[in-house]
Amino acid sequence: MAGPALVRLRIRVPAMDCPEEIAIVRKALEPLPGVEGIVSDLSQHIATITVTPKGPTAAQVSAAIQAAGLEASPVEDDAPVAETWWALHGRALLTLGSGGLIAIGLAVHAAATGLRGAFSNEGMPLAAVVAYGLAIAASIIPLLPRAWHAVRSLRLDMNVLMVVAVGGAIALGDWFEAATVVTLFGLSLLLEGWTARRSLRAIGDLLGSRPVMARLRALGEVPEHSVPALEVLVGAVVIVKPGETIPVDGRIISGATTVDQAPITGESIPVAKTSGDGVFAGCVNGDGAIEIESTKPPGDSLIGRIARMVAEAQTSRGRSERWLDSFARFYTPAMLLAAIALALVPPLVTGQWAWWLNQALVLLVIACPCALVISVPVCIVAGIATAARHGVVVRGGAALEMAARIRAVAFDKTGTLTQGRPAVLKVKTVTATDEDAVVGMAATLESRSEHPLAKAVMTYAGTKGIRFDPMTDVRAVPGRGVESPLAGTWAGSVSWAQERGALTDDARVQLAELAMLGASILVVGRGASIAGFIACQDRMRPEAIPALAALRALGIARIIMLSGDSEQVAGRVAAELGIGEAHGGLLPDDKVKLVTGWAGRSAPLAMVGDGLNDAPALARADLGVAMGEGTAATIETADIALLTNDLRRLPWLVGHARQVMSVMRQNVIVSLVVKAAFILAAVAGHGSLWAAIAADTGMAVLVVLNALRLLRSPSALPEVLP
Structure with a gap:
């Protein structure tokens, strides 16, 4: 019995424009009873929360987000939310204003003491202090509610570190340094949000291409x-x-x-x-x-589903993002304790309290995990958006990371490696009077079936002008065929005919002749006798061979083919494609058992199928990849959906995912190395607040720019030879 229908609540969070705010929303809502899912759309600043009927109301959800330090309000419908000018440009204006006030303060100070004196605390005029103070206020006010909520929750984050560092600099009289630190921190957050929106611009442009x-x-x-x-x-x-432009x-x-x-x-x-x-x-x-x-209704169009999938993917975290969350949970408190120790312990020996307090502030600034925390999410968002632009929908960071790790691929045969449009190759009679009788009997049974062999039979019957009356009592037998209990007729696989005891010696002889063709055999019978055989053959996809070659070039040595057709047919197709491991005669449950046995091992396995009949196997694989011309089943079933039936998108995706992981590792490693170097310098007493500011902001800018390279991922596909 189905459970109660879930309720979708849409909450507008104006300040949600980078992964940091997504994390704040998630941590505020996940503890609430009745919350089933949280999807954050950075492009519209909307959080969609799925709750049970007895779960929290929109007002309660909004209140929880507000308690976390973010403004929030319910949105009643699914229409795009019109952004106010301040919501779009407020943070940038505050950051720009802070920079302008710092320039004014520096100019006033330089006019009083000279340019060299302007970079020290000596002789700072009151007007310069006021300018720096206003610059600090403009940048720090958005941080204070978040820092206060973090402290109340006994959780230390980058907002707390930044507020403490700025407060310490002010206590030392370093107004210029305090203003510069908080302004550059605001600039790094601004860049992070801009990167996320820039990554999603392809989807926004796509939605905007729909005619009004x-x-x-x-x-x-x-x-x-x-x-x-x-x-x-x-x-x-x-x-x-x-x-x-097509509107629907x-x-x-x-x-x-x-x-x-x-x-x-x-x-x-x-x-x-x-x-x-x-x-x-x-x-x-x-x-x-x-x-x-x-x-389809306008709201359920393919273009709309793609947009929703990409929005959901932003908040589906991979292993790297979860590791960073765990790392930051211990790293930030440890750095705060280290800064306190650095401010208190060395002065007991040297007596230089102001100097070591300054070094402690340097440690706090460089310890701020901004660049580290954004190093992974910006890569994931850019990678997912680029894949969507190339006709590949990825359901989140976990799926993208798994695509990079894949070392084995299992393909369903029909409709994946082949075109899924078999044609009748030969008809043989056993007890039927002629070939038309065999085809007519099959057509009466298969007229309402969507199976590829059924369509081949119907096309052949139409071409030959064979008349038939569709039966109304036909029922499908999964993995075997179809039958009419009233008429006693049936059509299906060779193994089913054998189960029914219908294979006579004469039938086996004719079956052996057809098996030489390497075709799929449809057995047509009545009761315990066989009327005849219909041999059908499917064509290979022209891009299958170059796609498989590209996968092997990427180091994916184990390629497997699964098929419900006979071992002979599976072997012929596998030999034609150069696949060394093929399994034929499989029922849907057999595919699930094989995939379950292979998945979860040291060599992660991807299962590629049509997204409907292969859904159970796709779900059991380490990575499920659905193919198809954008059907609802294709979009909703697997971890990854290829929106065209072009197999070459698969090796492109693997290469793209590996590039994303490479850029991600570069960001994390460089961030950690730079931070470690400056932390050691601060502990040794050689730190500089200026250098710490430059390093922290510079790293934030660097990881953002490095991630933006992913938006230009090459689109070339392996060439299909004539």
């Missing part, structure tokens, strides 16, 4: 007219002229054209489309006028 209006076809006495695209109902017919997800019912799907799937070449083909909102129509029947 849609042109509806004339219906009865209602003439052709335009309506808002968000108001188009399922079943409505939309007219799209050449060069226009739907199916072409009239006309032929080419469609530029690059904004959605990353395909660089326009795709030919004709009557019956599906199209997506946000794609650009080519040179033909078309009529589209809307098949």
